[in-house]
Amino acid sequence: MTPPPPSPRVALFVTCLVDLIRPQIGFAALRALEAAGCTVIVPTGQTCCGQPALNSGARDEAAAIAKRTITILEGHDAVVVPSGSCAATIRVHYPELFEHDPAWATRAQAVAAKTYEIMAYLDEVRGWRPDTALAATATYHDSCSGLRELGVKAQPRRLLKGVEGLTLKPLKGDETCCGFGGTFCIKYPAISNAIATEKAGAIDASGADLLLAGDLGCLMNMAGKLHRDGSTVRAFHAIEILAGMGDGAAIGEEA
Amino acid sequence: MSASAFTRRADAALADPVLKIAVERTAGTAEAKRGIAVQHFAQFEQARVRGAAIKDHVIEHLGHYLEQFEAAATAAGAQVHWARTADEACRIVIEICQAAGAKTVARSKSMMGEEIGLPHALAEAGIGRIETDLAEHIIQLAGERPSHIVWPAMHKTSEQVSALFKQHHLEPHNEETIPAMAESARRHLRDGMLGADVGISGANFLIADTGTICTVTNEGNAELSLVPPRVHIVTAGIEKLVPSMGHAVQLLRLLARSATGATLTQYTTFYTGPKRQDDSDGPQAMHIVLIDNGRSTMREEGLAEMLRCIRCGACMNHCVVFRQIGGHAYGGTYPGPMGAVLTPALDGLAKNRDLPNACTLNGKCQEVCPVKIPLPTLLRGWRERSWREGLEPVSVRQGIAAWAWVAQRPRLYRTAVRAAIFGMRRFGRGWIKALPMASGWTAHRDMPAPAAESFMRRYAKGER
Amino acid sequence: MSARADILAKLGTLAPTAGAAEALLVDPVRRAVAGDLTETFLAALTLPASGATHDRVAAMADVPGAVAAYLDTHGLDRAIFLPPDPRLAADWSGFKLSPVIMPNEPAVVAVARLGIAETGSLVFETGPCAPMLPNFLGLHHVVVLPVAAVVAQLEDAALAGPQPRAHYWVTGVSGTTDIEGQYIRGAHGPRFLHVILID
Numbered sequence: 001m002t003p004p005p006p007s008p009r010v011a012l013f014v015t016c017l018v019d020l021i022r023p024q025i026g027f028a029a030l031r032a033l034e035a036a037g038c039t040v041i042v043p044t045g046q047t048c049c050g051q052p053a054l055n056s057g058a059r060d061e062a063a064a065i066a067k068r069t070i071t072i073l074e075g076h077d078a079v080v081v082p083s084g085s086c087a088a089t090i091r092v093h094y095p096e097l098f099e100h101d102p103a104w105a106t107r108a109q110a111v112a113a114k115t116y117e118i119m120a121y122l123d124e125v126r127g128w129r130p131d132t133a134l135a136a137t138a139t140y141h142d143s144c145s146g147l148r149e150l151g152v153k154a155q156p157r158r159l160l161k162g163v164e165g166l167t168l169k170p171l172k173g174d175e176t177c178c179g180f181g182g183t184f185c186i187k188y189p190a191i192s193n194a195i196a197t198e199k200a201g202a203i204d205a206s207g208a209d210l211l212l213a214g215d216l217g218c219l220m221n222m223a224g225k226l227h228r229d230g231s232t233v234r235a236f237h238a239i240e241i242l243a244g245m246g247d248g249a250a251i252g253e254e255a
Numbered sequence: 256m257s258a259s260a261f262t263r264r265a266d267a268a269l270a271d272p273v274l275k276i277a278v279e280r281t282a283g284t285a286e287a288k289r290g291i292a293v294q295h296f297a298q299f300e301q302a303r304v305r306g307a308a309i310k311d312h313v314i315e316h317l318g319h320y321l322e323q324f325e326a327a328a329t330a331a332g333a334q335v336h337w338a339r340t341a342d343e344a345c346r347i348v349i350e351i352c353q354a355a356g357a358k359t360v361a362r363s364k365s366m367m368g369e370e371i372g373l374p375h376a377l378a379e380a381g382i383g384r385i386e387t388d389l390a391e392h393i394i395q396l397a398g399e400r401p402s403h404i405v406w407p408a409m410h411k412t413s414e415q416v417s418a419l420f421k422q423h424h425l426e427p428h429n430e431e432t433i434p435a436m437a438e439s440a441r442r443h444l445r446d447g448m449l450g451a452d453v454g455i456s457g458a459n460f461l462i463a464d465t466g467t468i469c470t471v472t473n474e475g476n477a478e479l480s481l482v483p484p485r486v487h488i489v490t491a492g493i494e495k496l497v498p499s500m501g502h503a504v505q506l507l508r509l510l511a512r513s514a515t516g517a518t519l520t521q522y523t524t525f526y527t528g529p530k531r532q533d534d535s536d537g538p539q540a541m542h543i544v545l546i547d548n549g550r551s552t553m554r555e556e557g558l559a560e561m562l563r564c565i566r567c568g569a570c571m572n573h574c575v576v577f578r579q580i581g582g583h584a585y586g587g588t589y590p591g592p593m594g595a596v597l598t599p600a601l602d603g604l605a606k607n608r609d610l611p612n613a614c615t616l617n618g619k620c621q622e623v624c625p626v627k628i629p630l631p632t633l634l635r636g637w638r639e640r641s642w643r644e645g646l647e648p649v650s651v652r653q654g655i656a657a658w659a660w661v662a663q664r665p666r667l668y669r670t671a672v673r674a675a676i677f678g679m680r681r682f683g684r685g686w687i688k689a690l691p692m693a694s695g696w697t698a699h700r701d702m703p704a705p706a707a708e709s710f711m712r713r714y715a716k717g718e719r
Numbered sequence: 720m721s722a723r724a725d726i727l728a729k730l731g732t733l734a735p736t737a738g739a740a741e742a743l744l745v746d747p748v749r750r751a752v753a754g755d756l757t758e759t760f761l762a763a764l765t766l767p768a769s770g771a772t773h774d775r776v777a778a779m780a781d782v783p784g785a786v787a788a789y790l791d792t793h794g795l796d797r798a799i800f801l802p803p804d805p806r807l808a809a810d811w812s813g814f815k816l817s818p819v820i821m822p823n824e825p826a827v828v829a830v831a832r833l834g835i836a837e838t839g840s841l842v843f844e845t846g847p848c849a850p851m852l853p854n855f856l857g858l859h860h861v862v863v864l865p866v867a868a869v870v871a872q873l874e875d876a877a878l879a880g881p882q883p884r885a886h887y888w889v890t891g892v893s894g895t896t897d898i899e900g901q902y903i904r905g906a907h908g909p910r911f912l913h914v915i916l917i918d
Contacts, residue, residue, distance in 0.1 A: 014710050016662075018710055019672060020672055020676065020705055020709060021705045022703070022705075023706050023710035024706070027713075027719065030719060031719075042711075045665045047665055047668045048662045050659070052658060053658065054635075055616065056647065057635070057637075057639040057640070057641055057643075057647070058652075058655045058656075059639050059642070059643075061655055061659035064659060064663060065659055068662075068663050144619070145616075145618075148617070148621075148622060149618065175619075176575060176619075177575045177617035179615065180615065181614070182615075183612075184613070184615045185695070186696070187612060187695075188265070188612075188613050189696065189698060189699060190262075190269055190699075191265055191576055191579055191580060192699075194580075195575045195576070196700065220703055221700065224700035228700045228701045252685055252701065252704075253685055254684075254685065254703075255685065255707075277899070281900045298748045301748045302748040304748075305743065305747075312735065312740060317730045318726075318727045318730035318731050318733070319733060319735065321726070321730070322732055336722075337721070337722040337726055338722055339722045343722060387907065388897075389895050389898070389906055390895075390897035406896070406897060406900070408897055408898070409900075411898075412899065413898055416898050433898045433899060433901045434903055436898060437895065437906060440906075441907055445822050445823070445907070446822065448907070467882055473895055474893055474894070474907045475855045475893040475906060475907040475908020476907040478851065478854075479856065479908070482851050482852045482855070482885075493730075499740065499744070500877045501877065504747070504877070505744075505748065505749075508748070508749060508873070515896075517768060518763075518837075518838050518890070519888065520890070521889065521891050521908070522887060522888070522889060522890075523840075523890070524887040525885060525886050526885045527884060528884060531884050534845050534846065534847065534884050535845075535846075535847060535848070535849070535850040536851055537884050547726050547729075555729070
């Protein structure tokens with residue numbers, strides 16, 4: 001593999017959920033990217049990629065948010081996102097949003113081409129391996145957007161294999177949607193709950209101590225369901241484990 | 256805000272433990288079997304690409320192939336009719352039946368017949384309808400609509416079937432076993448099926464160059480319904496065309512594998528026109544009704560890819576929403592992801608806006624579709640149209656507008672985030688059990704409370 | 720405007736560029752059929768999902784004997800429906816032949832034009848001597864197939880030129896999973912399929 005460029009200037013787009021609920025994930029991303037030799041910039045104007053508007057069909061509102069986001073991200077070598085769905089919004093859907101707007105289409109395509117989900121970036125672009133240990137068993141859930149829109153599947157597993165002492169146990173139905181679906185779980189809570197209940201059952205049955213995934217929305221959904229139903233499985237974003245921050249408070253355990 | 260009709264139906268389905276078992280038994284098994292079939296067909300992905308290309312070619316030249324089909328079918332002695340709407344199609348079918356003096360028709364399974372409301376039209380016209388497909392027979396006895404496009408009676412338990420057969424069959428089964436029940440249906444349907452005046456089928460494919468229709472079945476009932484009667488009527492969507500047999504064959508390799516995991520169905524039958532003079536059996540007359548019912552509009556209004564659909568059912572079998580709520584909750588002819596795309600087109604968006612919304616956009620449906628229909632993209636398209644037409648609830652419109660407004664103003668956004676953290680942490684630390692503004696969430700799961708300060712605030716303060 | 724005119728006006732009738740449809744037929748995407756065609760055919764025919772049985776004889780003259788043996792194993796009388804097909808010409812004197820096909824005919828004999836190795840399917844078409852209904856009415860469907868008539872793939876089963884009224888591929892016995900997903904053999908069509916190959 002050709003060596004990656006030394007110290008690329010990488011914009012970290014933490015995502016609105018990470019910013020609001022679990023900053024820990026943002027700091028883990030920062031730490032891992034620096035360990036991988038990146039110069040990390042956190043654009044201060046970042047807010048949200050616009051996914052809630054996009055998924056609601058509010059194209060104009062989504063485009064307005066997208067324009068701002070493109071503007072603050074485009075001046076970097078790469079854009080890295082600790083979320084498959086947000087990374088996919090930028091990488092796959094921003095160009096679609098500006099299909100009929102040539103000026104913005106070019107800018108959207110340029111940003112899209114250099115936007116990555118964080119584990120895919122660390123594994124495939126940086127060729128990085130973690131240098132940390134955690135004695136635990138974990139099971140990994142493939143969040144749908146990352147999996148199907150960005151092809152994130154093998155990369156997290158390759159990275160997690162490098163964590164000394166961590167055993168990965170297979171999750172039955174690891175590619176089955178957890179029922180979060182962004183606006184879906186708010187609009188159709190009963191159906192979402194039925195889906196999440198099955199997912200929680202599969203996670204419990206895996207026998208793992210920890211649940212890991214690459215999207216905080218999915219993790220909140222699954223962990224919230226597990227905890228409500230009395231499960232002892234604890235959840236982290238995979239990047240927290242990879243950055244050596246898996247010994248702290250899991251999701252829902254922060255004071 | 257009162258629950259919509261869809262939500263009420265979905266809630267009823269979620270509360271039905273028998274339905275869940277039934278769905279797992281059919282859709283769950285189909286998922287497993289398809290997986291095995293795909294494993295054994297190394298070129299499956301290429302076959303999907305080819306299948307999509309064949310269908311796209313036909314869709315682009317639909318008028319041309321319709322004309323070619325009509326000419327070839329007519330040359331083979333069939334009579335070809337055209338129907339713009341469901342009502343027009345039913346009228347044509349009823350007129351043919353009345354002209355033939357039909358007292359009974361034998362139907363083989365056809366989702367198109369269901370789509371145009373043929374059962375109702377036949378009843379109105381006083382023409383007896385014998386459903387010969389076992390599942391269609393069951394739902395006819397129950398007075399219900401199909402709940403799956405491949406297993407219409409998926410939702411019925413064997414106990415329910417047994418009760419229906421005991422009520423309606425002249426010589427019902429003696430033992431409470433499924434083989435005995437199937438035997439009862441075989442007995443009950445046989446004479447009626449063979450003695451019907453008219454046989455009505457759908458078509459899986461319309462082969463343009465020879466004017467041939469193709470049906471793909473497992474029970475043998477189609478052939479037994481379509482060969483003896485005087486008249487064979489075919490009701491088919493205009494999108495069922497393929498240019499030639501060779502194109503049909505390539506799609507046939509995808510169809511059964513995707514639907515049930517079989518290589519082919521038991522019977523793949525090609526009919527070209529009515530009985531020939533020196534044939535020893537077959538119908539005297541064959542009528543083919545080509546039905547538009549919104550398909551030409553779909554092509555022109557951003558839904559062209561939906562016309563690729565070969566009605567395999569894989570999308571619904573793999574859909575996490577369908578697997579929880581079953582088929583009837585969708586409220587239309589077609590359930591699952593393909594139903595969520597088609598129903599607003601066939602029956603109006605305003606009435607059916609829940610269907611494209613009740614989806615997590617996880618993309619599994621697209622992954623398994625044998626002709627690579629971009630179902631999530633089409634569902635997003637409906638959401639956009641719903642938004643443009645002002646059909647979304649005011650609270651949602653206002654919420655999104657407010658969110659978007661704030662999200663474009665970072666300083667205001669930071670203030671809003673601070674307020675949200677403060678507000679949420681009042682309801683708990685660690686895990687929140689009940690959150691009034693998110694009661695849909697906390698009714699069923701805990702919510703992690705936010706950390707004391709947002710990432711952007713901590714970063715700005717120098718934390719690393 | 721007529722429905723036809725309306726629909727075609729909406730769709731347009733532009734013909735595809737020459738060769739575009741044919742290009743989609745080049746190198747059909749399919750599994751290769753390797754090795755002996757008859758062995759491959761039998762491997763597909765004898766898969767559990769098919770439910771078919773088979774036998775093999777040296778010549779058409781031996782077929783009546785093979786049919787008799789088959790009926791004996793099922794405890795059936797030597798009574799069959801035999802279509803007036805010259806390809807089935809043999810000594811059927813040991814059998815009671817139904818003059819006309821009955822709705823509950825126990826056994827129907829037929830000859831397939833082809834066997835398809837790819838799927839284990841039997842190919843039939845209608846004709847003056849080949850009625851279609853009997854092949855779906857009989858409880859036992861006994862099909863004669865010359866080994867030389869086994870072709871490799873589905874494409875090889877296509878008939879060029881004007882089509883017969885009907886042609887059909889039979890792949891295993893009739894069946895259904897409509898009640899609770901449980902597989903039942905012989906829903907309406909034949910419950911038993913027995914293929915007699917002729918070398």
